[in-house]
Amino acid sequence: MPSQLHCLNSACGAVYAIGEVIYTCPKCGALLEAADRDLKLDPDAAKRTWRERRMSNAPLDQSGVWRYRELLGFFDEREHCVVTLREGNTPVLDAPKAAAYAGLDALTFKHQGFNPTGSFKDNGMTAGATVAMRLGMRRVACVSTGNTSASMAAYAAAAGMTPIIFLPHGNISHGKLAQALEYGALTLQIEANFDQILALVRVLAEKTGIYLLNSVNPFRIEGQKTIMVEMLDQRDWRVPDWVVVPGGNLGNVSAFGKGLRELHALGLIDRLPRLAVVQAARSAPFYDYFHNAERAAFVSVEQPETLATAIRIGDPVSWPKAIHEVETSGGVVEKATEQEIADAKAVVGQCGIGCEPASAATLAGLKKLRAAGIVAADADVVAVLTGNVLKDPDYIFKYHTGALKTPWGEGIAANFGNQPVVLPNDAERIAAFIGERTGARN
Ligand SMILES: *Cc1c(COP(=O)(O)O)cnc(C)c1O
Ligand SMILES: [Zn+2]
Numbered sequence: 001m002p003s004q005l006h007c008l009n010s011a012c013g014a015v016y017a018i019g020e021v022i023y024t025c026p027k028c029g030a031l032l033e034a035a036d037r038d039l040k041l042d043p044d045a046a047k048r049t050w051r052e053r054r055m056s057n058a059p060l061d062q063s064g065v066w067r068y069r070e071l072l073g074f075f076d077e078r079e080h081c082v083v084t085l086r087e088g089n090t091p092v093l094d095a096p097k098a099a100a101y102a103g104l105d106a107l108t109f110k111h112q113g114f115n116p117t118g119s120f121k122d123n124g125m126t127a128g129a130t131v132a133m134r135l136g137m138r139r140v141a142c143v144s145t146g147n148t149s150a151s152m153a154a155y156a157a158a159a160g161m162t163p164i165i166f167l168p169h170g171n172i173s174h175g176k177l178a179q180a181l182e183y184g185a186l187t188l189q190i191e192a193n194f195d196q197i198l199a200l201v202r203v204l205a206e207k208t209g210i211y212l213l214n215s216v217n218p219f220r221i222e223g224q225k226t227i228m229v230e231m232l233d234q235r236d237w238r239v240p241d242w243v244v245v246p247g248g249n250l251g252n253v254s255a256f257g258k259g260l261r262e263l264h265a266l267g268l269i270d271r272l273p274r275l276a277v278v279q280a281a282r283s284a285p286f287y288d289y290f291h292n293a294e295r296a297a298f299v300s301v302e303q304p305e306t307l308a309t310a311i312r313i314g315d316p317v318s319w320p321k322a323i324h325e326v327e328t329s330g331g332v333v334e335k336a337t338e339q340e341i342a343d344a345k346a347v348v349g350q351c352g353i354g355c356e357p358a359s360a361a362t363l364a365g366l367k368k369l370r371a372a373g374i375v376a377a378d379a380d381v382v383a384v385l386t387g388n389v390l391k392d393p394d395y396i397f398k399y400h401t402g403a404l405k406t407p408w409g410e411g412i413a414a415n416f417g418n419q420p421v422v423l424p425n426d427a428e429r430i431a432a433f434i435g436e437r438t439g440a441r442n
Contacts, residue, residue, distance in 0.1 A: 064088015
């Protein structure tokens, strides 16, 4: 149980108590990780316990995060009051059409869009909100125009804390912002850009004692690592060859890598899957870094662009963790264009599954990794769909009607488009049209 906050800068190596309100190392500024480095458990007993909890009606057991609480070393059942909306419990789905599209024999999606607010941010937010309550916080804040604010607003509201959301003025995506408003978040539009607001909010947090639930928060990462634990539990601990995930701030891939390494060290799995991260082509600083032979410095992208707004990040905070996880797993980093992402998304839809644009980067990237021979046709692949199809209906409508354009004004072809059809009120003509289009008779 004695988790601590470890500074990840090996030259510093400072260690802090779990109850300290810090987000990065106060000595050197590096990222922190919450870890119990002495944890031991009996693999078979743990697997049995976790399976049995699926039959339980206790809130902790019903959560797809807290069910695996033995791995959440910061958590003490006697002290913490868990904030849960029964997050996790997301399905693994076979998708033969998507597999064929990528040139694979088979493909499984782990769909985090089935979460309470429709994205994997809930897996992390249940942990972040629980720690905030334990620390006695009344107000929590984040800077985000997307899924983080939707998720934080919901968990704060559920716990009786006040959610405060900071947005760059005039840069709002209405679908996700609507959720935050509905969950009652105090929503502040600041006349500054994303990075300036981030700096501002850190000052405000220090001044006012508001707790920050931004993506550097180490407890969110702990919650998100259970996505891999649940996935393996659902596969009876059969380790896939590859886990594919979109990359924005790179918190998710960092969480996956940490979770998988811990499972391996504890003897619950006998090897690590390789991690493949896919970025949007014009928001791909991690791709550039990974493929730069020297890797001297991490160069951020000044003006990141992509319609997949969840991965429109030019300066990803978790890159030092992410590069470690990708390298340790023998992984790769790929990038996909707007057209590739849009088409892949439509194919995920044709599987009856659907996802938001950022999630479809996984399938788009897989297709390229397969074509390059990096992923074998018979590889066992799990791609993580990060967000729900309903997050971005505007994008969908525009794609299918041929009206989707890149942020820099290029048209995106509706290669898998599906236009609505207007017909007169005439049964015969409608029947004839349906026959013509579907060819089926019954
Ligand atoms: C946040 C988010 C991402 C990016 O995840 P990172 O941890 O920032 O790399 C991808 N897809 C969706 C739907 C998201 O909400
Ligand atoms: Zn440090």
